[in-house]
Amino acid sequence: MESREATTTAGADAGSGSGAAGGGDAGVNSDYAAVVPVPGRVVMVVGEDIFAAERGSVLIHACNCLGSWGAGIALAFREKYPAAYNVYRAHCATRGNPSTLLGTALLIPPQLADAREHWIACLFTSVGYGRRVDAPDEILRSTKASLENMVAVIAGVENDDMPHGGASTTAILGTGIHEDTPEIGELHACKINSGRFGVDWERTKRVIEEVLTAEGKGRVVTAYEFSERQDVENFRREAMRRQRQQRGHWGWPRGGRGGRGRGRGMPAFIGFGPL
């Protein structure tokens, strides 16, 4: 699944993306692909709602290490995914010293109690928030490390050998995981760090592309331009969606990609990585 970009971006060479498993009929090309990384990209979209992303998508946002989703998009996450918020908060509470979370990622599987089936990737990019937010350069360093960790954790889930992501890890039960947890889909992000955390978006964007190129096998992040007006529009659409559901419409997304009902029996955990 993650090699889809390889097939579009790197053209003929990329056919060897599954070389290891697929019997290597393109030996030379697969050597080449191993040396030349597939460039990862951030694709900007305007006027769309991140929360309307397809079932199974990963929604990425920047978090403090203190267990607060108190403002900006984090508040929207808290309202829409209260169960995921509890997982995040509990995760932060496991640390006597919150700064040990810095530079790690927490991947929260879709929670039964939440209406939407999205994976939520929390990047711990600053210890504090508000006046105690870390300096932009520090935030960028932590962003790089936490993205690398996120990519490793995603790979771990996809390879069914989670929750490792490289080094010392902990497994934490969520508040309840779907029996047919969707496979991990595309990556979606707000313009992380660019609001309350006060870091120029172009700088964060460069870091994301760097990590996707080096570690992410050329994955793509769709990033959302957001305006307050957009917020009002999202709110209106959301109200309509709820109304439709109440009227008995089939409000849930189709049964996964290509209608395959069950996921791969995802384990009921969240993972985080190197400390």
Ligand SMILES: Nc1ncnc2c1ncn2[C@@H]1O[C@H](COP(=O)(O)OP(=O)(O)OC[C@H]2O[C@H](OP(=O)(O)O)[C@H](O)[C@@H]2O)[C@@H](O)[C@H]1O
């Ligand atoms: N509904 C929506 N859809 C799409 N994009 C939306 C949106 N709402 C806002 N945005 C945009 O999302 C970007 C990031 O801006 P944000 O200020 O949110 O986050 P950040 O990454 O700079 O900082 C993280 C800390 O902010 C929080 O608040 P607390 O510190 O807890 O109080 C957290 O808890 C963290 O600690 C900006 O482009 C906003 O326009």
